[in-house]
Amino acid sequence: DAGVIQSPRHEVTEMGQEVTLRCKPISGHNSLFWYRQTMMRGLELLIYFNNNVPIDDSGMPEDRFSAKMPNASFSTLKIQPSEPRDSAVYFCASSPGQPSSYNSPLHFGNGTRLTVT
Amino acid sequence: DAKTTQPNSMESNEEEPVHLPCNHSTISGTDYIHWYRQLPSQGPEYVIHGLTSNVNNRMASLAIAEDRKSSTLILHRATLRDAAVYYCIPAPSNFGNEKLTFGTGTRLTIIP
Numbered sequence: 225d226a227g228v229i230q231s232p233r234h235e236v237t238e239m240g241q242e243v244t245l246r247c248k249p250i251s252g253h254n255s256l257f258w259y260r261q262t263m264m265r266g267l268e269l270l271i272y273f274n275n276n277v278p279i280d281d282s283g284m285p286e287d288r289f290s291a292k293m294p295n296a297s298f299s300t301l302k303i304q305p306s307e308p309r310d311s312a313v314y315f316c317a318s319s320p321g322q323p324s325s326y327n328s329p330l331h332f333g334n335g336t337r338l339t340v341t
Numbered sequence: 342d343a344k345t346t347q348p349n350s351m352e353s354n355e356e357e358p359v360h361l362p363c364n365h366s367t368i369s370g371t372d373y374i375h376w377y378r379q380l381p382s383q384g385p386e387y388v389i390h391g392l393t394s395n396v397n398n399r400m401a402s403l404a405i406a407e408d409r410k411s412s413t414l415i416l417h418r419a420t421l422r423d424a425a426v427y428y429c430i431p432a433p434s435n436f437g438n439e440k441l442t443f444g445t446g447t448r449l450t451i452i453p
Contacts, residue, residue, distance in 0.1 A: 228384075267385070267443040315384045329375070332384030 226250075228333035230316050236339045242304040245336045248297055249318030257330065258291055258301050259315040267315070273299065306340045313337050345429050350448045353419050361414040361447055363429030368409055372431040376403065376414045377443070380425045385443070388414065390432070424451045 229248040237243055249256050257272040271281040276293045284291070288307070293299040303310055317330040346364040353359040365374065375390040389396055389403045391412075396403040402415040416423055428446040 266445055317384070329387035329390065330377075330385070332386065334382075334384050 228316055228318050228331050230314075230333035230336050232336060233334065234337045234339075236341065237306055238341055239307055240305045241340075242302065243306045243310075243338060243340075245301040245314050245316075245338070247299045247301070247316030247333060249299070249316070250320075250331055251297065253318035253320050253331070254296070255319040255328075256293060256299050257317040257319070258299070259317065259332075260312045261315060261335070262312045270301070303338075306338075308340045311338055311340050345431065345442075345444055347427075347429055347444065347447045349445065350450065352450045352452055353416075354452050355421060356418055359416040359419045359423070359449065361416075361427050361429075361449065362411065363413070364411045365429065365431050366410040368431045370409075374403070374405060374409075374412050375430045375432050376401070377428045377430065378423075378425040379428070379446070380422075385428065388427070419449075419451050421451050421453065424449060 228250055231246045235243060255272060255274050258270040259267050260270055261267045268283060270283045271291045272279055273293045276296060288305060289303055291299065291301045299316065301314060313335045315332050315335045317332040319328045319330050344367050351361065373390050373392050376388040377385040378388050379385045389398050389401050391403045391405055393405060393409065395405060404413045404415060406412065412429065414427060426446040426448050428443045430443060
């Protein structure tokens with residue numbers, strides 16, 4: 225079991241550029257979550273998918289953020305255009321459980337540290 | 342959302358037991374109590390969860406108060422690798438209506 229795989233581990237970009245973060249969930253998991261962590265706000269849920277369908281994106285900060293899950297083994301989080309305030313660590317997590325009866329643990333990746341200058 | 346209160350920080354000596362408290366007085370009857378921890382430069386890691394009964398696994402034990410308004414995560418013999426931020430999270434049974442809230446957690450320092 226390779227765990228949740230995120231890429232890249234670090235991303236440094238200039239304001240205004242497009243940033244794409246990638247996630248490969250654990251095989252067989254049917255729920256996928258994107259979180260953002262900053263010192264000021266802690267861990268925040270941005271969006272989650274169940275069976276590749278976005279269920280709740282109310283945590284996405286604004287229209288500059290978008291997430292897709294084209295198949296069960298891949299998801300992307302895109303920021304376009306990026307801004308310095310987007311600097312944070314972005315985590316992807318997957319779970320074998322159904323969101324409507326949440327008692328299955330989340331498995332987190334090691335995150336992507338994004339720095340926007 | 343159920344609100345949680347945890348100490349900001351705790352210290353413990355290596356090889357001693359550690360009791361990490363969490364108050365969740367507004368928890369609903371169907372919320373599970375989850376504990377996660379986050380080691381430096383890593384993503385959060387699941388530790389244990391329970392509903393009403395005390396629970397044990399290879400990592401820790403979870404003691405849940407009879408009224409479910411508080412719980413305690415017990416590390417039986419702390420090692421340096423247990424130094425992390427520990428989060429107590431009441432998990433809603435209907436995930437569609439509520440979001441998981443990690444809070445600020447308890448930063449556990451292990452003294453060699």
